[in-house]
Amino acid sequence: MALRMFKFCTVLRSLPMRRQRQCFSGPLSILAKRKFSSETRSLQSFDEMIDMRRGQAQRSVLVQVYSGNSYSDLSELCHEFGKVRETFYYTTNEELHFMLVEFESKESARKMMDSATFGQQMPAVPCVTPFLWMRANNIKKAGKGTLCPCPEAVSDSEAKPEEILHQMRSAQSISQQISVLRNLTKMADVGTRLRFLTARQLEMSLSGAFPLIKALPFGSSVNGFGKAGCDLDLVLQLGGLEEGQEIKSQGSRLVYHGKNNQSCNGRALVQRHMEVIADFIQHMLPGFSKIQRILHARVPIIKFRHDLTMVECDLSMTNMTALYMSELLYLMGEIDSRVRPLVCFVRKWAQSNGLTNQTPGRWISNFSLTLLTIFYLQKKMVLPSLGTLIHLAGPNDKRMTADGINCTFLRDLSNLSISKNEETLAELLTGFFDFYAGFDFASKGLSLVSGKEMPKPEHCPLYIENPMERYLNVSKNVSPEETVRLQVELRNSSWLLEQIQDEEQNGRESQNWGVLKLLLKSDTSGFKVPKPKTFRLVQVKDLFSEQENGFSQPRPFLRDVNKSKPKRR
Secondary structure, eight states: HHHHHHHHHHHHHHHHHHHHHTTTTOOOOOOOBBBTTTTTTTOHHHHHHHHHHHHHHHEEHHHHHHSSSGGHHHHHHHHHOOOEEEEEEEEOOTOOOEEEEEEESSSHHHHHHHHHOOOOSSSOOOOOOOOEEOOOOOOOOOTTOOOOOOBBBBOOSSSOOHHHHHHHHOOHHHHHHHHHHHHHBBBBBBHHHHHHHHHHHHHHHHHTTOOTEEEEEEGTTSSSBBBBTTEEEEEOOOOOTTTTTHHHHHHHHOOOOOOOOSSSHHHHHHHHHHHHHHHHHHHHHTTTEEEEEOOOOOOSSEEEETTTEEEEEEEEESOOOHHHHHHHHHHHHHTTTTHHHHHHHHHHHHHHTTOOOOOOOOOOOOHHHHHHHHHHHTTTTSSOOHHHHTOOOGGGGGGTTTTBBBBOOOOGGGGOOOOOOOOOOOHHHHHHHHHHHHHHTTTTEEETTEEEEEEESSSSSSOBOOSSSSSTTTTTOOOOOHHHHHHHHHHHHHHHHHHHHHHHHOOOOSSSSSHHHBOOTTSSSBBBOOOOOEEEOOOOGGEEEEETTSSSOOOOOOEETTTTOOHHH
């Protein structure tokens, strides 16, 4: 037995990391007792991922160049400060060219920033940040060698629709189509690097007064479910004792003075702090534009755009619960390799059918759709309930926010067991539509804590319990009309997917085969682009129209009120 295990581990190590994860990417089961050690099941924790990305940002510098031909000069210049690990080249929609350079050490990046000077051609506030631009070199070097080839340009946006269609049409199965959609729309490595570099700029700019400051990304940028070009959500922590510093500070006789604001309550104080930070960002930091202060919301935020990284940002100071929610979603995606492709397709399906919208409103959000998918996978024993993760949590997993919300759950995935569920993505997608097509949204709510249905604690069309703040309903904004329309689309897609699978067994009848029929219009070759519509339930008298033969014909259950009323014959 030991010899066979040794041979298995030897073969496993020879495979690529992605293939290694597929070997162990089975879902979890509470009933399974078999466990894998950290050597055979190496999964990166959320904190390890954040530390790794923050380290990359601390070793990186973004340099604006004239064009890709400037790479040779920049490469030669960078090697004066240290060894370069990676270089990324990308352009913006305004035809600006940038090189993202990651050094082997933080000291090299610091040396390069220290060597820079401040521009004098226009009045600008002198500010030291990892965002630079390189002037043209007017001195021609004699005997210069061959130019270094510029890295291939990368993009932070998802693949073009025609490329996505081509790849999905060329897939061999419905499951492969779902995986292709995920791979072509997910956030690229350069997109993640640019977002952490944006957070790094905020940290550097405020670190003089707050040496322990952290700008921590959360949401789609870090939970593994984000698509290319998604917004960046940041929570700003001005300071506080880090792990291991509390014991050391107790033996010191010297204590820093702090500003006491006893005249303000907690919320008013946060609003004042954010007002000051918004002014600082708007008037002092380069690259930031379109500053909007939304300070009277339930969670005060500052919205802005970073023109150099092309990222739309939301900055908050009291949203640590959202950070731990992002960690939970990240762990759910790491547990099983089928989770993220399935969530990606469900989101794309909802967008194609006009169920979601970029602006907040009475329609379902991508976050609610993600929780719906996770709850279904809990029912299928693919994912564990949050209650199971809480039960398995150890002393190092304890987390408590400043407002008293307990966010403790298991962080070490190596202590979890593997499930016996081996359904394909196609089978899981079919089950998803069937499950919610017949779900009783009128009387039942969803709880990811228990992984079971629950009686609704309040009157609302759709109830999804917030896993962190369990007294909140994630989908409280969804209107009755949108809930009905969601279930109608679920039923239609369930019926259509059954037909699609029959066609796949009998041979493909059209080019847009498989799940493309769920995403495409029947009269076009591109993805659906849903227009803003206002739907409502029709009146009973509008459900039927009089026919010449005296019989009645049913009309669609939902209709668009923007269209004119059907004429009676």
